Every structure is written in structure tokens, then in C-alpha cells.
Amino acid sequence: MNSHCLTLLDKLGYIPVSSKAEHIISESIKKSLESLFGHAATVVLLHHLASFYGLSEKELTTNYDIFEKSLSKISAYGAKIILKDIRKEMLIETIKSSTGSEITEQDILNPDIGIREIINKIGYDEIAKFVHAMPPGEHINLVYKNEDTKDKVLSSFLSSESYHDEIVNNRITSIRGLITTKLTKFNYIKDILYYEDLSLAVEKSEIINKLWDWMIRLRSKNYSTIFKEGRDKEIVRYEDKDIMASSCVRVAIEDAAWFLLNNFTFEFLSFEKIIKKYLDEDKHISVLCTYKISDISGSSDDMLMKIIETHHYVILENPLMIYKSTKPRPLCNYHSRHVN
Numbered sequence: 001m002n003s004h005c006l007t008l009l010d011k012l013g014y015i016p017v018s019s020k021a022e023h024i025i026s027e028s029i030k031k032s033l034e035s036l037f038g039h040a041a042t043v044v045l046l047h048h049l050a051s052f053y054g055l056s057e058k059e060l061t062t063n064y065d066i067f068e069k070s071l072s073k074i075s076a077y078g079a080k081i082i083l084k085d086i087r088k089e090m091l092i093e094t095i096k097s098s099t100g101s102e103i104t105e106q107d108i109l110n111p112d113i114g115i116r117e118i119i120n121k122i123g124y125d126e127i128a129k130f131v132h133a134m135p136p137g138e139h140i141n142l143v144y145k146n147e148d149t150k151d152k153v154l155s156s157f158l159s160s161e162s163y164h165d166e167i168v169n170n171r172i173t174s175i176r177g178l179i180t181t182k183l184t185k186f187n188y189i190k191d192i193l194y195y196e197d198l199s200l201a202v203e204k205s206e207i208i209n210k211l212w213d214w215m216i217r218l219r220s221k222n223y224s225t226i227f228k229e230g231r232d233k234e235i236v237r238y239e240d241k242d243i244m245a246s247s248c249v250r251v252a253i254e255d256a257a258w259f260l261l262n263n264f265t266f267e268f269l270s271f272e273k274i275i276k277k278y279l280d281e282d283k284h285i286s287v288l289c290t291y292k293i294s295d296i297s298g299s300s301d302d303m304l305m306k307i308i309e310t311h312h313y314v315i316l317e318n319p320l321m322i323y324k325s326t327k328p329r330p331l332c333n334y335h336s337r338h339v340n
Contacts, residue, residue: 002293002318005143005308008301009316012309014323021122021319025115026061028089036085049074064119087115094122123320124149128156130322131315136248136284139276141311143291149317150290151185154252157288158189177218179211180254191218195258207259207267212274218249219285248284257295265303272310279312280329293317 033042049070050060060067071079091108103121107113131140131153140157144150158176177191178184184192193214201207259268275287289311296304308314314323 002145002316005293005304005314005316008305008308009314009323012305013326014308014314015326017313017322017324019123019321020126021119022062024090024093024122025064025067025119026058028086028093029061029067031093032082032086032089036082064115068115083115087118090115090118094118119319124152127153127315127320127322131157131288132159134286134288136286137279138286138313139279139311140286140288140313140315141291141308142288142315143293143296144317145293146317149320150254150292153315154186154254154288154290157250158186158252175218175221175249177214177249177251178254179214179251179256181258184254186252186254195262198264199262204264204267207264208271208274211271215251215275215285218251221249248286251285251287253287253289255292255295256289257291260299260303261295269306269310272307276310 030042030046033045037045046057046060049067050057052070052073053060053066055063055066060070068079068083071082091103094103103118103125107118107121134140134157142150142153144153158178175191176189177193178186178189179193179195180186181195186192191214193211198207198210201210256268259265272289275285279285279287291307296307299307309325309327312325312329315321316323
């Protein structure tokens with residue numbers, strides 16, 4: 001299913017965002033081989049290994065699984081020795097780049113923690129920092145397999161020092177909202193809209209209204225917006241640029257496939273499109289939707305593509321990788337004031 005998602009992302013024009021994990025593994029491979037064989041021999045060896053799969057040197061050294069398979073084709077015993085040295089170089093590079101807070105001293109000392117585990121830990125750290133630092137106006141889609149991955153990403157996206165609305169000069173500047181089931185682990189979030197309550201709607205059309213009313217209520221709590229009389233909810237000025245930049249509403253839709261599994265597909269797709277349009281019009285909200293891959297595996301390609309294309313970023317697991325849409329977006333008022 002993951003490879004199928006990659007095919008759909010490619011069709012829709014999404015490209016992978018360069019990751020620190022790729023850089024670290026590539027640098028570690030080159031440094032390890034050069035320390036063992038010298039520069040000239042390393043160039044020849046990498047060219048030979050890359051030829052097994054018709055890849056470039058960069059493609060080979062940034063994809064650990066393929067590199068390991070290629071190396072094992074030459075010598076399984078020699079591969080073990082080389083990979084042990086690469087692991088050491090990876091830990092050094094990770095520490096040098098201040099990446100991988102997931103990696104502990106115990107991991108470094110434990111020889112059973114292999115290269116794949118190190119790459120995954122670096123990936124978790126990188127994704128967590130990415131969603132935590134996500135500016136307003138972005139729409140992210142996480143497609144996950146493991147619950148632990150979803151929990152870590154949601155925790156980073158929704159986190160604040162107090163788990164409550166952040167306060168600056170006695171005013172609310174950052175609000176967290178969550179759409180989820182009552183079984184969520186994130187019930188410390190103050191503003192939650194439960195699926196169980198949404199399912200009580202008499203008419204399907206009420207679903208969109210309930211979702212949108214809840215979103216607007218969250219947005220209206222954000223102090224930084226001043227509304228012009230007679231024009232409904234239009235941002236016209238900001239009191240302070242620095243505070244405004246951090247002033248936003250963060251909304252997570254946990255296990256959004258609930259809508260598909262409960263026959264609210266049309267309603268949710270309509271809501272996703274509204275969110276996309278809303279975010280493109282300078283609204284200070286960022287949204288993270290999570291989908292468990294097993295919950296959407298039975299969906300048609302057309303349905304999956306409609307879900308994907310409403311998001312600016314897609315995060316896939318195994319390996320953890322961020323993909324960005326290449327479709328041009330309108331330059332909204334906020335971004336036009338803050339471009340370099």
C-alpha cells in the first residue's frame with residue numbers, strides 16, 4: 001500500500017523533501033568506506049554498487065536498504081564489517097548535526113540497535129520538529145501504519161508548554177483543537193469535537209455545518225484578528241507582527257478515515273476542500289489529518305487522490321518521509337508580507 005501511495009503522490013506532482021536522515025546515511029557511508037579503502041577505491045566501489053540497480057551514487061547512498069542489498073551481493077561477511085563501521089559513523093554524524101533526540105546513550109552503547117533503527121529514530125525526530133514548527137496556513141496529511149508514529153506526530157503538532165492555550169500579554173495567541181474519538185489519548189486538549197457527537201447529526205449535510213462552526217469558533221478565540229465592521233471574519237490588520245506570526249489555531253483530525261468508514265465520504269471531502277481554500281486565503285490555522293493506512297487501503301485511487309491533493313504536505317511511514325505538493329499556491333496576504 002505504501003508503494004501505491006508513492007505512485008499516487010508522483011501522479012499528483014508531490015516531491016520528497018530532502019531529509020537529514022538521508023544526508024546522515026549518505027555522509028556516513030562515504031566516510032566509512034573512505035576510512036576503510038581510501039577515496040579512489042570508494043569511488044569505484046560506489047559506482048559498482050550503484051550499477052546493480054541502475055542508480056546514481058546519490059540514489060544509492062541515500063537509500064540504506066538498497067545500499068545494504070548491493071553490498072551483500074559482493075560479500076555478505078564483508079558487508080557486516082562495513083555496516084558496523086557505518087553505524088559508528090552515523091552516530092557521530094547524528095551527534096554533530098544535533099539531530100536524533102530520540103537516540104539515547106543506551107542506544108549508542110547497544111550493538112543490537114541497528115542502522116535501520118537509528119534511521120527511524122532520526123526520522124521521528126525530524127518529523128516531530130517539522131510539524132511542531134509548521135507555520136500557519138499549512139495542511140498536512142500523515143499516512144501511518146504504527147500507532148506510536150501517529151501519537152508522536154500528533155503530540156508534537158499539538159504540544160505547548162502547558163498543553164493549554166498559550167498566553168502573551170494576557171491574550172490568547174495559540175489554540176489547539178482536536179477532532180477525534182472519545183477513546184483518544186489526547187483528551188488533555190481543551191477544545192475537542194468528538195466523532196460520536198458528529199454521528200448524531202440527523203442529516204448528513206449537518207456534518208459540514210458542525211465541523212465548520214466548530215472551526216470558526218476556534219478561530220474567533222484568536223485575539224490577533226480584528227474584524228472590519230460589516231465584513232464577516234475578514235482579517236484587516238494585526239496589532240503586532242512578532243506576536244501575530246506565532247498567533248494561530250492548530251487543528252488535528254485524528255484518524256480522519258472515520259468519515260470514510262462511516263459513510264460520510266462526500267461530506268468530509270467537501271470539508272477538506274473548504275479547509276484548503278480557507279488556508280489559501282490567509283487564515284491563521286494549520287491542520288494535520290492522520291489516516292491509518294489499513295483504513296484507506298480499500299479506497300479507490302480516485303478517492304485517495306482527492307484526499308491527498310487537498311493537502312500541502314504528505315508524510316508517509318516506512319521510511320518516514322515528507323512529500324510536498326509542487327502545485328502553485330495563491331500568495332496570501334500573510335505570506336506576501338513575509339516573503340524574503
